[in-house]
Amino acid sequence: MARTLEGKVAIITGASSGIGAATARAMATAGIDVVLVARRRDKLEEVAKSIRNLGRRAHVVVGDVSDTPHVTAVLDEAERHFGHFDIVFSNAGYGMERPVHLMEDADLRAMFEVNFFSSVALLRESAIRLRRAKRPGHLLMCSSCLSKFSMPDQGAYAATKAAQEAICRAMRFELAADHIEVASVHPVTTTTEFFSESAQRSGTKGGSVPDHAPKLFVQSPERVADAIVACLRRPRSEVWTSHIVRLSSALFTAFPWILDLVLRREARRQSRRRAHAPSATAKVP
Ligand SMILES: NC(=O)c1ccc[n+]([C@@H]2O[C@H](COP(=O)([O-])OP(=O)(O)OC[C@H]3O[C@@H](n4cnc5c(N)ncnc54)[C@H](OP(=O)(O)O)[C@@H]3O)[C@@H](O)[C@H]2O)c1
Incomplete structure (x- = not known):
């Protein structure tokens, strides 16, 4: 049976834009009150306003998820403002396109800090508090399809997601x-x-989606948000929004040579792109 979400309280990191903001709105539409976390207050306030327009409560917490005390502060704020929390979506994250051998150690560690360590810290502390209060809950992390198959220039990012x-x-x-x-x-x-x-x-040029992304695989943040709300109603271990990519990832696991063929082509494309982007190569040591 589908779970009812009316009156639940969710904490969402990276709620100032993209998937986090769309998920906050989708959760509010489903009857959930939300705690919105990110660094840009103005963007968070805009999202909070749209939540209140949907008839739900929203509370803004500004901060950097990679500051260790921030995790405690976020959960304290949620409990102080709403009395408790039920759902935590650790979504804040970013990517960086660079071959692994050209990646600075500091950049690699910083990405792991935001994408991985801060997510683990938030879900771990959330689990401790839910268990202590003997409350059921739902914890989610925004990984990626790249958790299943890495790509050239995306090795570090894919590692955080895996x-x-x-x-x-x-x-x-x-x-x-x-x-x-x-x-x-x-x-x-x-x-x-x-x-x-x-x-x-x-240090590369980039628009709203990569030039090479096949249209078939490009989706809106609302599509991801709806899939997340569906998972809250009917829990499952992984939330996917593309059957084709999910099946492809299974195929790549079973037959890695197919992935090798695809990636060899991708690596050639990346190196052609770098050769034509002098501003990018200038920044790469
Ligand atoms: N877009 C895609 O194609 C795609 C695909 C697979 C997975 N993902 C994952 O989806 C998640 C959300 O990304 P998005 O696509 O929605 O991109 P986005 O629009 O750039 O959103 C990223 C969010 O993370 C927040 N954030 C980044 N660093 C932070 C930090 N140190 N502390 C606090 N908040 C921080 C940003 O807020 P502030 O700048 O205001 O802090 C922003 O709200 C990420 O984990 C990403 O890896 C995205």
Whole structure:
């Protein structure tokens, strides 16, 4: 039977744009009150306004998820404002396109800090508090389809996403007896600020989606948000929004040589692109 969501309280990180903002609105439409977390207050306030227009309560918490005390502050704020929380969606994250051998150690560690360590810290502390209060709950991390297959120039990012998936899978069974659901979310190319942000960090040119992304696989953040709400109603271990990519990832696992063929072509395309982008290569040591 589908679970009812009316009156639940959710915490969403990375709620100032893209998938996080769309998920906040989809959850509000489903009757959920939300705590919105990110660094840009003005953007969070805009999202909060749209939630209140939908008739639900919203509370804004500004901060950087990679600051360790921030996790405690976010959960304290949620409990202070709403009395409790039921759902936590650790979604804040970013990408950077660069070959692994050209990646600075500091950049690699910083990406793991935001995408992986801060997500684990938030879900771990959430689980501790839910267990202590003997409350059921639902914990989710925004991983990626790239958790299943890495790509050239995306190795570091894909590693953070694979690590998220691995942690979620274990936590799902560790917390099952406490009635705490855990899921990883695996979006494909989604039209958000992700690619312009990634291009800026990588020193490359970039628009709202990569030039090479097949239209078939490009989706809206609302599509991901609806799939997340569907998972809250009917829990599952992984949330996917593209059957084709999901099946392809299974095929790549079973027959890695197929993935090798695809990636060899992709690597050639990337190196042609780098050769034609002098501003990008200038930043790469
Ligand atoms: N777009 C895609 O194609 C795609 C595909 C697969 C997976 N994903 C994943 O989806 C998640 C959301 O990304 P998106 O596509 O919605 O991109 P987005 O629009 O750029 O959103 C990223 C969000 O993360 C927040 N954020 C980033 N660093 C932060 C930090 N240090 N502290 C607090 N908040 C931080 C940003 O807010 P502030 O800048 O205001 O802090 C923003 O709200 C990410 O984990 C990404 O890896 C995206």
